[in-house]
Amino acid sequence: MEFVESAIGLNNVSYCYPSASEPCLKNVNLTVEKGKFVVLMGSTGAGKTTLSLCLNGLIPQLMEGEITGQIRVAGHDVRKTAVQSLSRVLGLVLQDPETQLIGRTVEEDTSFGPRNFAVPLEEIQQRVNKTLGKVRLQGYNDRLTEELSGGEKQRLAIAGVLVMEPEILVLDEPTSELDPVGRSEIYETLDHLRREKDLTILLVEHSIEEVIKKADEVVVLNQGEMIWRGVPTELFRNIPLLRQFGIKPIPVSLIGWDFYEKGWISFADIPLDILSAEHLIRALLPKHGQLIEKDRPRKLEAPTTTKSIAVQVNDLFYQYNSGQPALKGINLTIKTGEFVALIGQNGAGKTTLAKHLNGLLKPTSGEVIVDGMDTLQYDTSQLSKTIGYVFQNPDHQIFSVTVEKELEFGLKNAGFKGKEIKERVDQVLAYTGLERYRLVHPFSLGKGERQMIAVASILVLKPKLLVIDEPTTGSDWAGVQTMMTLIRELHTAGTTIIMISHDMDLVSQYAKRVIVLKDGEILLDGTPQEVYSNEQILLDSAIVPPQLCRLYSQLMDILSQETFIESNEFTALFESGEKTGCL
């Protein structure tokens, strides 16, 4: 029996959600051997989550629908075993940790699983302590779950599953809402777990930069079909294939691909990390490189003169009701038409600062002036006509039965009438590509489209300034591209953009100015090049600069003064910039 050997065995599995016309999984065949670390990738709607739910029987035991084929997990036939019994064999960690935490305190939560299996109390206590140690939450036993940080919550969710001592761990995008520190904490935990015990891991993930070295295999799903599987390096060196699958390439590999296309290096030499990229460039530069002009003109130079001031923040202090300071003396001027990125760790004060701009929060002391209006004298509904604020989670605002009605909400609040409303809605629907969903119920659309609706419902107000809080959380690469293209267009049209993001690659690609916040203070403020060249200061505030910037700083001795932030800046060293398409 081949199934006894493998941890996971899917044989010709197809599944169709009850109301859907198209099957969500189509004839998937997949075997995962014991002790392997497999990454499951693919664009949104490819069936990754559906597949994970099939593995522990939630499909079809909780969610109905039509399933065919055979699924075996560690020797159990999933369709004949209750979800609850399977949970001792296969632990599934879902996307949102918030709804997975059942207990009020950390200990109460972690012990929930074993208690259901009537494990004796003494053993539960031992297991809880051991598991909390594994996810590096030791000593947190009596902490309240609601007071944990995002990363801690996610690790607790993993602990809640691990404590049942499963042989297989399946994680569905466990890091999508975390900052870089939280992310690396999760990956370290996974790595640790894998080394310590012979755990089989199946990880659903969008970005792979962090796990590429650790994963044994990558499986790519597309429209419910398994279209590729193999060694990660094989996939990540093949840039055209990645583009086809809608997976984000690793930045340094783009440089390598360029060299490969020129025939300078072999496929296997395409670098996937900074170190090999550095060696490669050092080796190739004498042979193929051009003389470096020390004073290369910057192409991103924006004229800074005579622009009016969009945002003026003077000596802003803000305290929570508990008396804890959140912002400590922020001074900031943002000119009309700038594209500013606010970065920093979770809890650094990014969102708190942004909420002052549209008056959701009022300064404890100091002043915030937006487009000539002191936010103390205007309330949010008045400011909303000038400054738009797009929140991270679109589901917090959608309440209408059609996309069109959702867009009308802001306009009605602002006092617009009949024809004007219609004109503006038409305009924005066309602009955001939502035209074909006009009469569709927003919740029947995917997360990416809902995010777009949230943006559109702000754009109808034609704000002069736009604050966007994590516009790409949980989107796949194609979704990120669509959203960022839209934001760039708005910026080109003259809208001042203030973007909060954890995605350093996005920030370096799109923003013209980066502001780093740490503990409620501005740590750094400048162009992406200037900010990212301060690697040490950034590391202190737990920010890892984009890969290409780190590559640049390794090559500082042979390159020009300005930090490179795009792959074509590197390739331009070798030929006069005929390379197209950065990232």
Added chain:
Amino acid sequence: MSIEYIPGDTLLHRLDVRTKMVGFLGFIIVSFLFQDPLYQLLILTFTGLLAFWIKIPLRKIVGMLFPLIPIIISIILITGFTFAPDRFDRISSQAILFYALPGERVGATVGGFLMGATFILRLFSMMIISSVLTLTTSMDEFTQFFQKMKVPVEISMMLTTAIRFIPTLDKKRRLIIEAQKARGANFNHKGIGGSIRSYLPIMIPMFINSILMANSLSMAMLNRGYGLTRTCTPMREISFEPWDYWTISFIVLLLTLAVFVRFILQLGIL
């Protein structure tokens, strides 16, 4: 009434939840045994001492009483006029103070007013004693009490989960309000129709989010083996300590004493 548990380390905190429930029950019995306001005053003093012991903000409780003054006055008036003299055993209680209507109709009895005072004092001591109970007993202990009393596991699970999700839902509510405000929503409409309409943008996302959360919560619970067996290991085995036995003996003693006073000595009645 505040139901927030205040952690502490007094004897009242350490007592087993069952002991406290016995005490609570005993207290109610004693309180209903006596009709004489003087005895009620004694009971109230006792609860006051308990409250003082665990440092309940008494001022807060007094503050809660102010809005009740009209009710207090009306209770005394109603009992004063409605209790007929023949409902009282003691002669002094049967005395009629005055008549509200001419022709010796609707008389106000001494006993009636005293009974009103008893009701009020009883209400006060009930409020204090139940605050004492909830403030010194954590939710976890109550859950275990339910378990010991053989309340079905589903119900105690439901209660604890509901309590766990209160802060989460409150956070959601705040985020939703902020998101709608950012789109210019104004929540100060005039009239009932206006205010209902202005809350739709909050209530609808709130319901949708709750349903989504409930869905993934149910998945998470199944993932962790909930419902496989009908039993589950109690978190902390609650057990009687010496002080529990002492306290229960004390409660029983007091109860016996109260019964003796009330039924053998025939005291404390009106």
